[in-house]
Amino acid sequence: MTVDAAPPEQADLLAFGCIVTMNAEKEIVPDGGIAVRDKCILAVGSRKEIERRYQARSCLDRRYAILIPGLIDCHTHMSQALVRTLIAHELPMIHRIYSPVTQNMTPDDARVAASLCAAQLLLSGVTTVCEGAIGGTDEHLAATMEAISKAGIRSNIVIGRPDQAFHHAALYSQARERSWLKVSEGQAERELNRTEAFLSCNPPASAALITGGICASSLTAFSETYFRLAGDLAQRTGSKLHVHAARDREEVEFCLAVFGRRPIERLLDIGVVGTHLVIAHAMLATDHELTLLGKGQSAVAHSAIECLNILNAVPNVRLMRELGITVGLGCDNAANDMFSVMRGAWILHTATRGIQGYDPEILDAGAVLEMATRDAGVLLGLDRHIGSIEPGKRADFVLLDGSGPHLRPSLNLLPELVRHACRGDVRDVVVDGRVVVDDRRLCTLDLDEVQEKAKIAIDRLGPVAAKGRYR
Numbered sequence: 001m002t003v004d005a006a007p008p009e010q011a012d013l014l015a016f017g018c019i020v021t022m023n024a025e026k027e028i029v030p031d032g033g034i035a036v037r038d039k040c041i042l043a044v045g046s047r048k049e050i051e052r053r054y055q056a057r058s059c060l061d062r063r064y065a066i067l068i069p070g071l072i073d074c075h076t077h078m079s080q081a082l083v084r085t086l087i088a089h090e091l092p093m094i095h096r097i098y099s100p101v102t103q104n105m106t107p108d109d110a111r112v113a114a115s116l117c118a119a120q121l122l123l124s125g126v127t128t129v130c131e132g133a134i135g136g137t138d139e140h141l142a143a144t145m146e147a148i149s150k151a152g153i154r155s156n157i158v159i160g161r162p163d164q165a166f167h168h169a170a171l172y173s174q175a176r177e178r179s180w181l182k183v184s185e186g187q188a189e190r191e192l193n194r195t196e197a198f199l200s201c202n203p204p205a206s207a208a209l210i211t212g213g214i215c216a217s218s219l220t221a222f223s224e225t226y227f228r229l230a231g232d233l234a235q236r237t238g239s240k241l242h243v244h245a246a247r248d249r250e251e252v253e254f255c256l257a258v259f260g261r262r263p264i265e266r267l268l269d270i271g272v273v274g275t276h277l278v279i280a281h282a283m284l285a286t287d288h289e290l291t292l293l294g295k296g297q298s299a300v301a302h303s304a305i306e307c308l309n310i311l312n313a314v315p316n317v318r319l320m321r322e323l324g325i326t327v328g329l330g331c332d333n334a335a336n337d338m339f340s341v342m343r344g345a346w347i348l349h350t351a352t353r354g355i356q357g358y359d360p361e362i363l364d365a366g367a368v369l370e371m372a373t374r375d376a377g378v379l380l381g382l383d384r385h386i387g388s389i390e391p392g393k394r395a396d397f398v399l400l401d402g403s404g405p406h407l408r409p410s411l412n413l414l415p416e417l418v419r420h421a422c423r424g425d426v427r428d429v430v431v432d433g434r435v436v437v438d439d440r441r442l443c444t445l446d447l448d449e450v451q452e453k454a455k456i457a458i459d460r461l462g463p464v465a466a467k468g469r470y471r
């Protein structure tokens with residue numbers, strides 16, 4: 001007696017190609033298929049198996065396709081997208097360029113900047129972005145969220161505004177004056193009530209396209225009370241607390257002068273080192289400070305290319321990983337292209353530490369890809385949903401065109417992706433089961449309109465930036 005094969009199950013979307021799963025074993029399925037249903041990955045297997053078991057009205061099936069998990073940008077500031085190119089050779093740029101420009105932005109400007117940034121990211125294969133410290137008014141926040149929703153990119157939006165004024169006396173100036181801080185009493189409570197309401201509408205760690213997070217942007221501008229309350233809120237809500245720390249010499253000087261402690265030591269003193277803590281940068285963290293972060297199972301968002309803009313130090317990413325710190329990569333507006341950031345990380349760490357120790361594997365391709373996918377998902381607290389191509393996860397993945405001569409013949413795929421692939425290879429992008437880039441065309445935004453509005457906004461904001469520039 002013969003048994004008829006079961007009829008194929010209905011799926012919403014099928015995609016075929018060489019699948020780089022980035023599961024725990026970094027398994028690669030050379031001629032594979034993905035079935036998507038209800039925004040989630042239903043099955044991953046060989047092409048034959050997926051074709052036999054599933055049928056769908058939509059199908060991405062392109063010759064030489066390489067399917068990778070959607071890339072994750074762990075740290076950026078979308079509001080800075082309009083003027084990011086003006087910071088070249090303009091150190092220090094935050095107080096002279098970024099701050100005056102963002103303070104002069106209208107909610108519509110914030111909308112345009114977020115749209116432009118989302119377009120740059122999606123077209124380079126980024127499916128999730130963490131907006132690392134959104135400031136401005138509620139109207140700016142609403143406009144940014146509208147732009148992100150329209151673009152269709154997954155986002156983790158981290159909010160919180162300062163509650164402390166400060167003055168930094170530079171190292172030699174301390175002979176005449178002291179650094180100081182002045183807390184706005186009650187501001188931390190008011191601000192974190194607003195954040196708690198935001199988190200209840202945008203639950204952290206959920207599968208929703210927009211999730212929330214808490215910002216305590218720096219030890220200079222946020223009070224001890226704020227940090228303590230923010231840490232409690234993070235633990236109560238399962239949110240992450242994002243802090244720029246050990247980022248620049250001025251901040252380290254300030255912490256030593258005012259608290260008598262280095263930045264990460266100070267964070268430990270006030271009780272916020274833990275699994276909920278995400279440090280942006282940590283370039284100037286000592287080995288001892290990294291040990292503290294490792295013991296706390298905290299995370300670091302590492303912006304490899306931004307290291308070159310800030311010019312303070314290259315963090316020891318291999319040591320971070322060895323100590324148990326989760327490291328994810330971030331564009332921080334320096335590239336808005338994770339292929340550049342991945343290649344930048346490989347070159348930066350090999351040049352600064354690999355060459356010295358004759359160790360070409362100081363940051364191998366598998367590690368770099370982990371930091372842009374599965375580890376980045378852990379960093380954001382979203383690893384149940386994103387970071388790899390596995391059944392049950394949200395359907396966030398990218399189809400790369402592997403037909404270009406720079407990717408042929410394909411013999412060793414992970415190093416090829418880090419060393420040779422580029423944003424131009426991104427052909428289709430799927431976020432939450434929805435095709436948002438189709439054959440290199442962004443389906444969700446009118447790019448001409450976004451670019452025209454960006455031009456109008458920068459005609460007004462450009463002179464503001466020019467005032468702060470040296471040249």
Ligand SMILES: [Zn+2]
Binds near residue numbers: 076077280
């Ligand atoms: Zn930042």
